[in-house]
Amino acid sequence: MTERIIPVDVVGPIALDLAMNTGSIRVVVDPALKQARMVLTTEATSGPSADAIRDTTVSLTGQNLRVRVPDVAGGTGGSTTIRVGGNTMTFSGGNGVQIVNGNVHITGHGGGKVFVNGREVTANGPAGDAVTPITATIHLPAKSVAAISTNSANTVVTGTLARLEYDGTSGTLTAERVGDLEAVVTSGSVIVGEVSGPLDINLTSGNVNIGAYSGHCARLNLTSGNVRMAATAQATGRLTVNATSGSARITGAAHLDVRRRVTSGHVQIS
Template sequence: MTKRTIPVDAFGPIALDLTMHTGTIHLAVDPALKQARVELTTDAESGPSADAIRDTDVSLTGQNLTVRVPDTAGATAGHTTVSFNGNTMTFSGGNGVRINGGNIYVSGHGRGKVFVNGREVTADGPAGHAVTPITLTAHLPTGSVALVSTHSAMTVVTGELARLDFDATSASLTAERIGDLDATITSGKVLVSDVTGSLAANLTSGYLAVGAYSGHDARLNLTSGQARMAATSKSSGRMAVGVTSGQAYITGAAHLNVRRRSTSGYVQVS
């Protein structure tokens, strides 16, 4: 196993700016914590993932912490993503991928490799160069905010995060409680138990579910996606819902100023 712990030389809430293309991201907000820290782990002791952990760039300016985890499998370099029925296929680099009769052929410069969930399964791939999943855990004091940019990492938020900006492709977000949420998703999934502030969500072939919305301004834009949200009696202000070939189901919003727009889609507000 390779593990790296990054102490943060700042007390109190921080603003985390994180870029991590694949793996698992855990943002853990702890009311008892006075000083943030970041931990990166992977099962391998050597190879691309271990190198990525060692090469992760970290900088701190005041209360602003920037973390850049190198991409271990070229997830975003010159890629083309095809989406259908909520599923995605991404092609990048080399000569590409060919599917014939259920068989998958990979061709490219310097021989192709096959990865499943971040792990190399190429028949003749050297074991020492396998890409093992990376897990990043950020322990954050109460009041912290985060900007997360990812390709396909699974992101989990525990505790209450003051604000989250989430930009992802084919990724998932599961969160307990967020103040302000701004999410841009392509073929991904967002599941949030509680949003207490403003909500802005832009989904393309994605899925959004908010268990309890008690904020003051909500803007939902869906293209071939689906959203389900339950507004509480504490919510107020405006709610704008725009749907193109998607579906939105909003409950508990009768007391809000609701504006809806639908193009070949369906919007239900009650």
Template structure:
């Protein structure tokens, strides 16, 4: 395993700016924490994944922490197929065959099989394997985060004061967010509770808000899908624009609703 701890020599809430195109992002907001902690890990001991961790650029300016994790050479990319909540990605060659329940993997450098980041091919050296990178971030209360990714699986626990998320084919799950600004392309965002302003732009993506109690919401859909439940505490304007998209919003009859629909479907009740 390769592990790198990024020191955060400041106290109190921070503004995290993290760019990490693949792998896993885990953010936990802890009200008892006084100083942020960031750890990057991967199963490989050497090779592209380990190099990417060592080459990660970090800068701290006051309460602003910027982290740039470089793309891993040889990492998965290419064509992604989503089925039943799961994904299959095909990249490079030569390919994968499933015959009689057996899985055959072939490639230019020999086939390898990984399950949850661990190689399960025949015994032998695996130190140079391309394995997923995990960024584990612990933040004090009232922290904010800007997350930019392509395919990383992102999970946020606790309450973020503000979250800006830009994802392509990635998945975000968050417990509680104050302000939410989300740009989603062929990905998914699930937030259990939003208490502040909401601004979402979806292109073939999916957005689910369990409870919205903010004072201004704007939803822009292009072949995307939105499910949202407004609470009695929600106020102000709700603006929904849909082009071949679908939005179902409940509990919003008391809001100032503005809608524009072009070959899409919007239901607000």
């Protein structure tokens, strides 16, 4: 296993800025914690994943922690992505893929290796070059905020974040409680139990579920996506919904100042 502990030499809440395209992200907010801590791990002791952990760049300025985990095995720069429903296919860097009589033929500069969930399954692939998933585990004091950018990493937040900015493509975000939430979602999924502050969602071909919204300003912008949200009696102010070929069902919002604009989509507010 490869492990790297990221030092956070400040006391109190921090602002985390994390970019990590694949793997898994775990954020735990602990009111009893005085100092944040972060660790990156992967099962491999060498190879692309271990190299990515070692090459991760970190900067700490005051209470602001910036972490950039490089793409494993070259990432998806210069890629083409095809999205159908909630599924994605990305092609980059190689020559191509052919399916002939049920057989899959892969050609390209990477040697035609096959990976499933980040692990190499090529029969003749050297074990030392295996790509294993990277896990980022971050423990934060109360009142911390986070900005997370990812392609396909699954992100789980437990506890209460004061603010979360999330930008995800085909990944899943699951969070218990968030104060302010700003999310840009493309072919991904966002599930948040409670949002108590301003809410701003931009959704393209994905799914968002907000269990209990009690903030004072909400904006939902949908393009071929689905939103389910329940507003509480504590929610106030304006609710703006723009839907283009999307679907939104919001309950408990009859007492809010509702503004809606629908273009060949479906919006139900009660």
